[in-house]
Amino acid sequence: MIGSRQLVSRIQTLARELGFSQIGVAGVDLSAAEPGLMQWLEKGFHGEMAYMAAHGLRRARPAELVPGTVSVITVRMDYLPRGTPDDWQRIEFARLDRPGEAIVSMYARGRDYHKVLRSRLQKLADGIAAEVGPFGHRAFTDSAPVLEAELASRSGQGWRGKHTLVLDREAGSMFFLGEIYVDLALPPSEPVSPHCGSCSACIDICPTQAIVAPQRLDARRCISYLTIEHPGPIPEELRPLMANRIYGCDDCQLACPWNKFAKKSALPDFDPREGLAGSTLAALFAWSEEEFLSRTEGSPIRRIGHERWLRNIAVALGNALRSGDTSARAALESRREHPSELVREHVLWALEQQIA
Template structure:
């Protein structure tokens, strides 16, 4: 996805977390050899095939695939060879990044460097990667305005995480795209780009050691911004990424020119100064990492900066001038559920574990776990407006869950007490 903690063209990026430890595609235990689609004559997955189309070159095939991708809800797609030199280059840069200790608890970033450098070994027989993007905004934010934090008693959840988890939708639609391609292979035999008998494919969405953003960058879906996220000139950066590895051999798309220029808005706005230099992120200081991936005590030096962000952070995207062109999602899965775009901190604080599990079913929020979710809310309550009611609610959870959570509750109570004392005559 276009998200945090996935290595970018220069350094690992940060907005949504990957499960790169998982190398088995959940679609199939033998996903490199998925069963052939049974498709009626002149149809592709029950969609009529236009037999009048002519495919003179592989470029014509690419244009057809791009049209099919858009019909399936992808905003754009690009093509890249599995043998592109970026994979070895990015593996070397990842190792340099890890040597600086920026990964925090993301120990899986140390694994599978051989597969990162040689993605053809990940899917045997694959020749081309189709990189796709899917827009996820459901409401266009005010350009260059970080406004969510004007409501300090409201819990702020990163925009990609307010609806359903996109990973299943991404993989399902990539599989549909592959089946449409497979059905057209007889029409393309004369181009010698791959045969129907030998066709293999495998969809990915944060499920393997893949350099998602560098692939999308090299395939022309955008350029890597100074915040290490991918930016598209026509669509900003509020989108997630996915990949389809396949045995069809198609020419690469060209990368696009970067357009960040001298702008440093994303670097300047970062609450914890986690963007330590242009294109270089200290993930262990990033609020997205701290509130999603980090397990246990959050260092007190970051707690005030976290504000009321209880799952992820969008500041570096909200401030980016290119997001004035951000597109709205064409997929319903991203629509906020359970009022997660407007819930008060006290409302969320009162969720019992059963309610948390029910309301986060099929949601990215499930990743952080219940106790860490409460930890994040405790920090946000400490940063909320001074209130005796908040102190009362904080105390109700002391000595119940864990010493780790108690530490954050105690800190939050002290922050609240200090605010109330400062307002006394």
């Protein structure tokens, strides 16, 4: 039978053939992460993501989540679109200077990463089975109670940045993570040392100051949480801080010096779809539910639904109106009588933002 180290080498080769940029291996003892996880939950930093609390410490106990697990294979996949220019960080920040333009987080402009990684993780598992025969495994892509960043950092994928994301010296943080829990005893990868030093760019740039301390995020203030996970009204005091961001927020990554080394994906899946980069808020606000569903088919955006889509854009239009973009008013008036109370509330708030 193939040795464990030779198997890891073979897995690395298979992973590269499938478009993954790196694989690592972690053990299943994550007990050192349990106190921090419980403190985060006790402070309510998970907001209305009830599933975070529901699973509790199972997140830090892989062998309880998938009985028989003795190792975790972690994978990394870069997602910058193939045509990304070298000065992409400057270009993305410049979108904030155009309040009538809608900003969608870069990772969400292409195909749903869950779909891309899930199918390739299964192919990787099939490749491993071809080497060792049938084995127990289960693949995850941000889809179960898994401490992804903890496993990734323990397996040498990078270190936890102050924004809580995993950072690599040669690839920044613009990548997705995935895992395969396996019943194979594999040698763990060497973790890497952190290289943030005294830099606090991500903390300083956060529009809502959601990064309350290094490696400590209050999701309730995070624009990504507010525009994607949060189901109800967005707190009024945070609405002006969202500017024209309508799905996610990249600011902490855009400000990170290590992301000058971020890698482009070789896959066409992450190329931006028409309408999700550079479109006006008014144009996206005009989408009917049918058009929304059609244009976001196979996209991560579809999961928030048309109602939250309109809620988010209404806030952005209100911010544009406050900045002097009077054309935003006509778009907002078109949804003043929307059947959704959630949408109407945000539209009425937005209309009140016009400077007299």
